[in-house]
Amino acid sequence: MDFAPSARAADLVERVRRFVDDEILPVEPGYHRELAAVRDAGGDPWQPLPMLAELRAKARSEGLWNLFLPAAHAGEYAARFGTDGDAGLTNTDYAPIAEVTGRSFLAPHVFNCNAPDSGNMEVLLQYGDQAQRDRWLEPLLDGRIRSAFAMTEPGVASSDATNMAATAVLDGDEVVLNGRKWWTTGIGHPDCEVILFMGLTDPDAGKHRRHTMVIVPRDTPGVRVERMLPTMGRYDEPFGHGEVSFTDVRVPSSHILLGPGQAFEIAQGRLGPGRVHHCMRLIGLAESALEAACRRALDRTAFGKPLANLGGNRERIAKARIAIDSARLLVLNAAWKLDTVGAFGALSEISQIKAQVPAVAQDVIDFAMQIHGGAGISDDFPLSAAWTAARAIRLADGPDEVHLDLVGRVELAKYAERR
Amino acid sequence: MDFAPSARAADLVERVRRFVDDEILPVEPGYHRELAAVRDAGGDPWQPLPMLAELRAKARSEGLWNLFLPAAHAGEYAARFGTDGDAGLTNTDYAPIAEVTGRSFLAPHVFNCNAPDSGNMEVLLQYGDQAQRDRWLEPLLDGRIRSAFAMTEPGVASSDATNMAATAVLDGDEVVLNGRKWWTTGIGHPDCEVILFMGLTDPDAGKHRRHTMVIVPRDTPGVRVERMLPTMGRYDEPFGHGEVSFTDVRVPSSHILLGPGQAFEIAQGRLGPGRVHHCMRLIGLAESALEAACRRALDRTAFGKPLANLGGNRERIAKARIAIDSARLLVLNAAWKLDTVGAFGALSEISQIKAQVPAVAQDVIDFAMQIHGGAGISDDFPLSAAWTAARAIRLADGPDEVHLDLVGRVELAKYAERR
Amino acid sequence: MDFAPSARAADLVERVRRFVDDEILPVEPGYHRELAAVRDAGGDPWQPLPMLAELRAKARSEGLWNLFLPAAHAGEYAARFGTDGDAGLTNTDYAPIAEVTGRSFLAPHVFNCNAPDSGNMEVLLQYGDQAQRDRWLEPLLDGRIRSAFAMTEPGVASSDATNMAATAVLDGDEVVLNGRKWWTTGIGHPDCEVILFMGLTDPDAGKHRRHTMVIVPRDTPGVRVERMLPTMGRYDEPFGHGEVSFTDVRVPSSHILLGPGQAFEIAQGRLGPGRVHHCMRLIGLAESALEAACRRALDRTAFGKPLANLGGNRERIAKARIAIDSARLLVLNAAWKLDTVGAFGALSEISQIKAQVPAVAQDVIDFAMQIHGGAGISDDFPLSAAWTAARAIRLADGPDEVHLDLVGRVELAKYAERR
Amino acid sequence: MDFAPSARAADLVERVRRFVDDEILPVEPGYHRELAAVRDAGGDPWQPLPMLAELRAKARSEGLWNLFLPAAHAGEYAARFGTDGDAGLTNTDYAPIAEVTGRSFLAPHVFNCNAPDSGNMEVLLQYGDQAQRDRWLEPLLDGRIRSAFAMTEPGVASSDATNMAATAVLDGDEVVLNGRKWWTTGIGHPDCEVILFMGLTDPDAGKHRRHTMVIVPRDTPGVRVERMLPTMGRYDEPFGHGEVSFTDVRVPSSHILLGPGQAFEIAQGRLGPGRVHHCMRLIGLAESALEAACRRALDRTAFGKPLANLGGNRERIAKARIAIDSARLLVLNAAWKLDTVGAFGALSEISQIKAQVPAVAQDVIDFAMQIHGGAGISDDFPLSAAWTAARAIRLADGPDEVHLDLVGRVELAKYAERR
Numbered sequence A, B, C, D: 001m002d003f004a005p006s007a008r009a010a011d012l013v014e015r016v017r018r019f020v021d022d023e024i025l026p027v028e029p030g031y032h033r034e035l036a037a038v039r040d041a042g043g044d045p046w047q048p049l050p051m052l053a054e055l056r057a058k059a060r061s062e063g064l065w066n067l068f069l070p071a072a073h074a075g076e077y078a079a080r081f082g083t084d085g086d087a088g089l090t091n092t093d094y095a096p097i098a099e100v101t102g103r104s105f106l107a108p109h110v111f112n113c114n115a116p117d118s119g120n121m122e123v124l125l126q127y128g129d130q131a132q133r134d135r136w137l138e139p140l141l142d143g144r145i146r147s148a149f150a151m152t153e154p155g156v157a158s159s160d161a162t163n164m165a166a167t168a169v170l171d172g173d174e175v176v177l178n179g180r181k182w183w184t185t186g187i188g189h190p191d192c193e194v195i196l197f198m199g200l201t202d203p204d205a206g207k208h209r210r211h212t213m214v215i216v217p218r219d220t221p222g223v224r225v226e227r228m229l230p231t232m233g234r235y236d237e238p239f240g241h242g243e244v245s246f247t248d249v250r251v252p253s254s255h256i257l258l259g260p261g262q263a264f265e266i267a268q269g270r271l272g273p274g275r276v277h278h279c280m281r282l283i284g285l286a287e288s289a290l291e292a293a294c295r296r297a298l299d300r301t302a303f304g305k306p307l308a309n310l311g312g313n314r315e316r317i318a319k320a321r322i323a324i325d326s327a328r329l330l331v332l333n334a335a336w337k338l339d340t341v342g343a344f345g346a347l348s349e350i351s352q353i354k355a356q357v358p359a360v361a362q363d364v365i366d367f368a369m370q371i372h373g374g375a376g377i378s379d380d381f382p383l384s385a386a387w388t389a390a391r392a393i394r395l396a397d398g399p400d401e402v403h404l405d406l407v408g409r410v411e412l413a414k415y416a417e418r419r
Helices: A007-024 A028-040 A050-061 A076-081 A091-101 A117-127 A130-142 A263-299 A313-345 A347-371 A383-393 A400-418 B007-024 B028-040 B050-061 B076-081 B091-102 B117-127 B130-142 B263-299 B313-345 B347-371 B383-393 B400-418 C007-024 C028-040 C050-061 C076-081 C091-101 C117-127 C130-142 C263-299 C313-345 C347-371 C383-393 C400-418 D007-024 D028-040 D050-061 D076-081 D091-101 D117-127 D130-142 D263-299 D313-345 D347-371 D383-393 D400-418
Strands: A146-150 A167-171 A174-185 A192-200 A211-217 A223-228 A241-252 B146-150 B167-171 B174-185 B192-200 B211-217 B223-228 B241-252 C146-150 C167-171 C174-185 C192-200 C211-217 C223-228 C241-252 D146-150 D167-171 D174-185 D192-200 D211-217 D223-228 D241-252
Touching: A007 A050, A007 A091, A076 A130, A091 A263, A091 A313, A117 A130, A117 A146, A117 A192, A117 A263, A130 A146, A130 A192, A146 A241, A167 A192, A167 A211, A174 A192, A174 A211, A192 A241, A192 A263, A211 A241, A211 A263, A263 A313, A263 A347, A263 A383, A263 D400, A313 A347, A313 D313, A313 D347, A313 D400, A347 A383, A347 A400, A347 D313, A400 D263, A400 D313, B007 B050, B007 B091, B076 B130, B091 B263, B091 B313, B117 B130, B117 B146, B117 B192, B117 B263, B130 B146, B130 B192, B146 B241, B167 B192, B167 B211, B174 B192, B174 B211, B192 B241, B192 B263, B211 B241, B211 B263, B263 B313, B263 B347, B263 B383, B263 C400, B313 B347, B313 C313, B313 C347, B313 C400, B347 B383, B347 B400, B347 C313, B400 C263, B400 C313, C007 C050, C007 C091, C076 C130, C091 C263, C091 C313, C117 C130, C117 C146, C117 C192, C117 C263, C130 C146, C130 C192, C146 C241, C167 C192, C167 C211, C174 C192, C174 C211, C192 C241, C192 C263, C211 C241, C211 C263, C263 C313, C263 C347, C263 C383, C313 C347, C347 C383, C347 C400, D007 D050, D007 D091, D076 D130, D091 D263, D091 D313, D117 D130, D117 D146, D117 D192, D117 D263, D130 D146, D130 D192, D146 D241, D167 D192, D167 D211, D174 D192, D174 D211, D192 D241, D192 D263, D211 D241, D211 D263, D263 D313, D263 D347, D263 D383, D313 D347, D347 D383, D347 D400
Parallel strands: A146 A192, B146 B192, C146 C192, D146 D192
Antiparallel strands: A146 A174, A167 A174, A174 A241, A192 A211, A223 A241, B146 B174, B167 B174, B174 B241, B192 B211, B223 B241, C146 C174, C167 C174, C174 C241, C192 C211, C223 C241, D146 D174, D167 D174, D174 D241, D192 D211, D223 D241
16 A cells, blocks of 8 residues: 555646646636626626636646546557657546646646546547547647537436436437537537537437437537526636537437447446546645635734634634545545546445535635635635535536435445345 | 514514515516626616616505614604504514515515615614714615615724724814725615714724724715625625725714714624524525425436435435524524513524524525536526525624634633632 | 513422422432442342432422423323422423423432323323223322333334334233333333333224234233343433333233224324423433533633633534524424424424434533543543433434434425425 | 555455454354353453453464554564564554454454553553563563553543643652552453553653653552443443552652653654554444444335435445545555654644544444444444444544644644745
8 A cells, every 4th residue: 555646646746736836826816807807898708818828838838738648548649649758647646636736727728637628538539439539539639629518408307317308319320419408518618619419319228328429519500509507606717507409400420429329338437537537626626725724814813813723713724634635535546446446346436536525625615715704705715716616516427415325325235235 | 482473573474475475586586687687788787677666665665664673772763664553673573574585685675674774774773863863864764875884804804893903083073084894785786875984993992992983975085995896706786795995084073973982882782683684584595495495306306206205305304494493493582582681681692693594594505506406506596696695694794703702602601600 | 472481380490490409419429329339239220219219209299290291181180199280281381391300310200200101191191091090190190100111123123113013912802912122111110010012903904003002011921021221331220221022911901092003193192292301301411511511611721721712612612502502492392383283283393303402412412521531421420321311312202314204294295285 | 556455464454354254253242242141140340251362362373463563663573472474564554454353342352452552562662671571561462461551630631641640750769650540441451460651750841751651560559440430331341441549659760661751752652553553443343333234224124115215324324435435544544654754744644533533433333323223222233332432532542622633733834834
């Protein structure tokens, strides 16, 4: 048992940390302020500021690009589009990098490792055929285009993904899509050119064989963004989450991924690493919040003492530390399980982190807001945006309750089998 | 012991409930949508829509106006400006009315019972002299003007109110104000014409005798709204919270309330009923959230069952019910203590509700958001705005921690005295 | 709305409090020590010490006897066996008395108000015929005999009471009992002469019409106490909880209460007031624990400060105060509902308190143990016994989960009906 | 990063697990029942039953003996008295073994790895001179004698260890001990022949240089066990916890460990590994409780369903799984820090686990008790004893609050230093 990162991971973590600390964090508050000014002046807040493209170019030039590429599937792409070494990283090695990027709202995008693009790239890498990879994966890895993921629907309880009612009907050598999706993340980005869409193809097939995943060019006729959705009042520009209608959208059947009825198999493969990434970024966010809380606790004085010495504040700091460290270890262990026994073997572990880590992050950030007083819930600190990010992930990719239920079932199955 | 409301309270609660249910709630979502459209179109979201004035006129015509007026101090004003009966209400009688108004974001304003105006009116009623009441109280009761309250400061930990550093210096028959306030609630309203300002007058006096409360006309030279502050990304139009600078602001010393150095005495008197109002409104908000959660739990189906039958959902509904009912009883009991033994006798009880009820409301609303899935954190339901309201009150009027500390001190004092 | 107790209740509370403070608490630690010495010396710890009989006689002589007798059913018995006034008390009036008796482990028995006797007396009062009341109720009210209640069974999940498998078969003018019960409270007392037994009579009847409640003299052939059960290692002498087998136990059918198949109707009526009593006694226990915690926090010094000033201790004291006061109000309100709308109308409220109050008491007492350090979990303070009492009641009379489920169902039914 | 145990650890874990499963657990309930029968019959429950000596002999013959011996200090002793291989184990390697032994109350003693003996042996190993090791360490490693640890005192808040008031005064070539200790663990064992005693030597020295650790033969005149202390009503035979008075106890100054005033240095070194052991054993205990809970949830039926399918039970099982796995990883990481950066470098990590793990175990076991119904709080399952064990460790070796405070201080120091 060894809790030290590998040499390669340690090196990359350090380089990413320096980049985040030296290049991104110093300019990030200004970025958000400038964007707010654009918005207030009636401008388009969905258009990223030029500063972002510059940061992306610099990160790429330092080899800090597409680091999410998985060792298991990266193949040639790691060498061609990641510029560090010739192979992808294991989940275990990438996880602490994801944590560091989570300290900044801009960083995941700067390193071309942001959701949903990284997940979509993984899907294309693992399940796309050569033509699909050539057409969509390469420009995504190259950072020329962005993508969206369309699964959740407004009309049904999407916590049960088999409820999905939008259709993907085979019609000769075409597939015809109809229905309404929402929380289609990434659709707001001006560079978004492609959507991964899940739809019902064969209602009579087994519950997890009914749906098909289809690659939909953003500009296909019948695709319409009805509105962008706020999360706790925020729009998460430039990616955002849209409500999107699909009306008789026709694409060639060559746009189907893996094959009709294979959407759940793909989704399952996609979600394991994605959940590790989400959770590790949230841990980075929680660490930032705790750091801010400690600094505030030392800097502000009330009733003649620094806040750190008042009431239960020091205990709360301690509990936040314990919660964060426990959560990080849980995610790292899940990543290691993914690497060593695969997505199915790590089923419970992946659901454990998804049910636990966002809630931990939410609580730590809530404490950090509280100790900042009114400033904590204003936009003067990134805490309220951080809270919203953590809160949203308690619902995205399956709500807490669905993951707890799975963990409980796996646990009980140990004994049911043996009886 | 009798848990039934008085006949007068029961009648008023019923009339207010009908007004909220029949007149306000049906139009409220449209109100917020229309305001959002104004904002998106580059209009001024701080200008209330005409619908609001109409609702206010109708409420007043039905005698549902200024119901917050306290039996203890209302005097002639209850008969002149409240149109129901000839006397104010006790805290115990008003509390359940406040709960009903809390189910709507518009209702408190419709009934002219909204913060900070109701608190400011109470201050003028109880501590203002005749001239002050004539000039400011009457138009407030009449609904012609609005007001703001300026106490919290950005530069110090305002949880310790004695930290307040803005100054109110006596200079002949004038008082000169300097400093910077924020979270000055109500300053965004276009009808805001007066600010209650707390400032340091005598740094050498006892800790609670140093500060003075001054009535400041909004248009006095030197008063400048630097910016409006978002709460978790929202601005709470049309009242809002401002950062306000005071630069050599001069008003006649007749604008001092009660006398120099009396600000804390006034603040204490103001905050007791105000905390009951805040807490009861939050209970109304939590009830609405629980109702929405129950309806969603019955209407949505996942894994072949209504959400109500899945996992721990029914237990969470039960715990929300218990938490709300416990919280309501705690507030009603505090209100009754205020009425029967006064603000000093109810010191612990008032701090108990302030420390407990916003947190309860926050948790219930968080659950309601969760069971709504993505819809719960969007703006399609008022839940995310409700959550923000509850979260903010965990900081407003003293953070949880300050109130817990007071409750703990009162508790320990029982035994320290006896030793 | 009025939170003050009635004059009669206030007077009785004060007299009971003085009796507990002056007569019982000063001798109680000695009582337990002496009993422990008897046990260690190989004596019989189930035989109450003479001191107890003296306290009971004194309480009775002061009119503090059978105060639990309910106004609704007490009739002549209140005047004959309670010696204070000529009528029983409402639940609302008795509740604060129950709280005061809860501060002592001996007090409920001293005032002849202890479980399960008080509940059994209520059953006999409300559902017994004249002969049953003459034979069993009178000596119980008179304190000459004690009783037990036999419902829970070891072989089934008794949280679902309809699981009860022990039988009560009608055979001519006799009823024949077979089966095994446990947690038969009161069976250990040397004066226990009668058992209320619930058994299955008609498996084909509706779920709540299958079981019959039978009065079983303790010395009927076939009744055998297999063993006494420890609760967290303690036996709760002199009442205790037994595992009792019933083998072809025959009693005349005149021993049936209310009629065959009526056991659930009786149990439901019994449990409402009983739960109020249990909960109020636990609140008294929690108050004692909090008082002990405060005293310890003031008396002990660590790191140069009294414990009260260290870390989160003062906040924990505040939270305990809030939790206790909230819980008390919840119980008082449930008692008032029982009085005003009856057991069926107060169904949710009764389950709310049963699910909430024991858990609150457990947590408060756990904190009190913690702040006492090692002493808190020793027997030098009554805290560890108090914790055990609270813990046990989270299971007795239906576990938390069953009550939460009922509360959730009642809540959801509000909306299901209206759809 | 690698979460797999080393080959040596994996082999030992498997062998210990088989021994516990095959040799100990099948006979353990009978052991406790037989001991209870001895106690009830007026026999001496402090005398271990012969079965225990047989199990110890068998374990030793299989090389499962003194596995706690630390790689860092074991030297020749590992080869001489541990019979597996020639070296001690790292904390990281021993930790999962400790977990397995924690599933049984007898196992730690069977493998000669029980507290306080293992800690005392570590002290003698690391700080004892040759004569001290020859006289005391060897028979302890050999299992011929047992030992006790005397630090906590009844008269002061021992959470602040510098409060210790018992004295160890140098008098020529003797040291004279006076004072009263309690929670002296191990003193009840009939084979206990030696006590490690901490006493105040130089009140004028620095806070952590005042106390001396002295080896006291159990039969030294002046040593008197005043009483054995119950923990939540249980005595933890055969080791137990005693209140012990020391009256003019004289031992040669050669019995001083390390030197006068060095007690805190020794205690600190002793407590790091000891806390890892305690925490890992508690994780084993929590795992057993969760396993029992799952089996019960599948086996018992209420309301027509297995308990596992009712209400929030499955979620509670999931949360227990997450809590246990998080806790285990936290302890393993702390053990690894102990091994790689030493006790001082792992200061926060050791306090984190001590503050977190017992509370986690307590909660998991409480849930397991609850799902077992009345059986869970009886002695028919080892759950109530397990709960008591976890509860006690929240106080032993420093209460939760002291450890949280340290964690908070370490966290804040990161930023205080940098300012």
